[in-house]
Amino acid sequence: MGTRKYVIGIDFGTESGRALLVDVANGSEIAEAVHPYANGVIDEKLPGTDIRLEPDWALQDPNDYIEVLKNAVPAVLKESGVDPEDVIGLGIDFTACTMLPTKADGTPLCFLPEWRNHPHAWVKLWKHHAAQPEANKLNEIARELGYKFLDRYGGKISSEWFFPKAWQILDEAPEVYEAADRLIEGADWIVWQLTGVEKRNLCTAGYKAIWSKREGFPPNEFFKALDPRMEHIVDEKMSRTIYPLGAKAGGLTEQAAQWTGLKPGTAVAVGNVDAHVSVPAATVTEPGRMVIIMGTSNCHMVLGTEEKMVPGMCGVVEDGIIPGYFGFEAGQSCVGDHFAWFVENCVPAAYEEEAKARGLNIHQLLEEKAARLKPGESGLLALDWWNGNRSVLVDAELTGLLIGATLATKPEEIYRALIEATAYGTRVIIETFEEYGVAVEEIVATGGLPNRNKLLMQIYADVTGRTIHVAATNQAGALGSAMHGAVAAGKEAGGYESIAEAAKHMARLRDEVYRPIPEHKAIYDRLYAEYLTLHDYFGRGTNDVMKRLKALRAEILAR
């Protein structure tokens, strides 16, 4: 047994799980291992069968999560040479809402031969979008009956969330719904597998299952109004006991100790969500600094001392990110995805050749060319709605727009305009928060993009007028989970009393800082004014052409 203590964070992502072994004292990342899910995202056929899935379905295999425990955790122990005795705690974060039906003992229905061939018995991944009809009905009924909880979620419950998904099971497969003793988030299920106890975390309950500290879940009458068979869903298949973030769910079971190579009884924190757990890992444990997780999409998180109803936010949850504060979340549905689409569909062969000849990837070449342009020089402006608008319009039917093209327009100009458009989208979110009393003085960025695209970071600083720091870790999810593991272990065992204290010791920023360049900001202010006019014209009902085009497309494809 050494004098140094360690914690492990496990980040359950969309395609793989990642374990990170961290020094409790200073947050040093000692070892890291990734284990891909054998069945990945299941969106065509149920594994081992010819059973086809409908469009918009996205499932997962819970066994893939167990395999992460069996492979990635032993791997970090082996790589680091750390004595399992010195690992004092374990935390996990998960995609959400990613949910599954289980028996009373936690056995997933899809593990049972009698249900294995039934799609509804498997895990519904966060990006399973087939519960849209249920989400629509839920929102309509909630609005009609005057439920105020909608306000906490920007006015709309997403089809990605818990109750639409549960309701879809009931609608389409009542026998599966009936057979499910429990309906549970993946985050809570994996903690159950680690500790043997079912303890549900506050973050997923608050952001994905309409729970709040003050009001609990919506009343049974609400669920009855959706479907009489759902009246008692919370009491029958869920739990009203919700555990705060950083709480210890329990100790590792003998079996989980065998899977992981850790000691039985090692402290395990209650589950958390990948985005939210990144906030303290990005050093943020107080109001004023917004954390933006920048990747395929953007997730914006900021803390406040009061519950504010901010239009178009994804949710506000008391204690939902950091205990003691209201955690606000907003999002942009298409950021890195935007650039990936552009590179795949719109970059000419000559650019590919130039990149190849110069040993760059195509994003690097485009960034280099785009960085030579001054703000305003392209004459282009875009609305960043290639995948709809999450915040603040909450409208998946909106589509992308590019304006200002001429015969002299170059690919790097379009590329830059798309980056700028996502920055304007972030500015709309920031200004909406501030307008409703939630301060955003600075930004801390994390996720994949800040490492890869300095131009993008500078544009975000120039457009938003905010200084942007970058979290030191490249694995904010796993580090945040490890930090929660240290809190679950507690101070006596060598961990920390609170996540704020853990953050002080374990989370850091990089030296690089992006500060707004005043001359750029002045030009972007003018362009942002144009963006806002178009944003409202196309996004707030003056001209619903985007929706009509999308509806016409659906009509034609259905013929």
Next chain:
Amino acid sequence: MGTRKYVIGIDFGTESGRALLVDVANGSEIAEAVHPYANGVIDEKLPGTDIRLEPDWALQDPNDYIEVLKNAVPAVLKESGVDPEDVIGLGIDFTACTMLPTKADGTPLCFLPEWRNHPHAWVKLWKHHAAQPEANKLNEIARELGYKFLDRYGGKISSEWFFPKAWQILDEAPEVYEAADRLIEGADWIVWQLTGVEKRNLCTAGYKAIWSKREGFPPNEFFKALDPRMEHIVDEKMSRTIYPLGAKAGGLTEQAAQWTGLKPGTAVAVGNVDAHVSVPAATVTEPGRMVIIMGTSNCHMVLGTEEKMVPGMCGVVEDGIIPGYFGFEAGQSCVGDHFAWFVENCVPAAYEEEAKARGLNIHQLLEEKAARLKPGESGLLALDWWNGNRSVLVDAELTGLLIGATLATKPEEIYRALIEATAYGTRVIIETFEEYGVAVEEIVATGGLPNRNKLLMQIYADVTGRTIHVAATNQAGALGSAMHGAVAAGKEAGGYESIAEAAKHMARLRDEVYRPIPEHKAIYDRLYAEYLTLHDYFGRGTNDVMKRLKALRAEILAR
């Protein structure tokens, strides 16, 4: 001397001149030869010097035109084996307004050593756009003083036309203006070189120099209001005697006979413009059928029996296309150019490879993929303003717009949306003409695009709801010129009495016809309604974002 008679048409284009030898009896195209201009479009440096041109300048060398006479005409005689005795006439068409300053004997100033190094001494090509300040002032003054002639030109005189170009010479090089005994269209200058006589044609006078049969040129007071030194420009440097289309300018001089290999005295028609001369070559000599010359840009021409003031048309000129009718012209500034821009800047390497592997050019591949889409399926809509809008908005400051993009949008969908956008633009022109009493029952297409893109032709038929015929000739300009040569030769010499009679014998349509498909038309009617809304929102002043973006770009580039 044979029994068959022939005529030659020479089409002076932007990059080259083309001679076509045609059988007078039936319009058969016997031989064709192209001679490229050695100095092409001069837009960087004056030939043989280091003298740089300003942006927006575009000059030509008149000697290049003479070289076409010396090379292309002998080439068609040689290729065909036709006896020069049997060539009864010659007609020419030219780009316009393409104008130059000359001495009293027709010698271009730029041929003289003392002026050779002066850019203003050279030919100003149609696409010389540096006279925009003069055009703006001219329009402003004409509006202020209440001159009605503006109405005949859609409300605005273009910077490409005769008087702005002449005025630019005076503004920037009064010594050149002073030294110029004559200011003359290339079309008239080349006829002068062929015949030894200066005879100015009605088409360029009417469409490019504000002349009309009933009113002549604007009065001297108007020119005086522009600049007192210009008061007598018409009488001093031009001519008030304007010759109708098809008139014989004269016979070939000895020298021109030597250049061309034709007989001295061969009848030469007065000059004409490339677009306008194509109308009878496309079989149209009466109202009701619109001729669209489809190439890098679209030029729309239709005949009427009355003078109508149609908003946004390029011009209405009595006898300007076919004697006896009012000739209306409209245009779209960016059609083939649109697709060329797209292919160069937006088509991914994978498509280039597929095209190569399958032995297609990239346009063919895109057409094939786009043709598999149904109307409305892409969910996209574009405003075809990549090069501004000529008709009906007459606004060069407008720019392109694409709306409806998603992460599933494919290059062929954008390509098809651009084609559709140009078709909507044509429909706006057609509907505006009809609204103002000029009938457009059918379309006859000519130019480069109809041969190359059947999908485009069908989309135009579906969007406009008009049957589209295609002119049989691939060289409507040269054929039309040859037909005018046959009229200049006259019936007694084996030619024709009128251009209508010439068209009856010498012009033909292809068998292929594009008819509107009712189900497509119904969908395009819905999309066209969306196009019109955006057209008016961005094009008629509700939201001038395009102009502001363009102005900002110019401001940034000027810093």
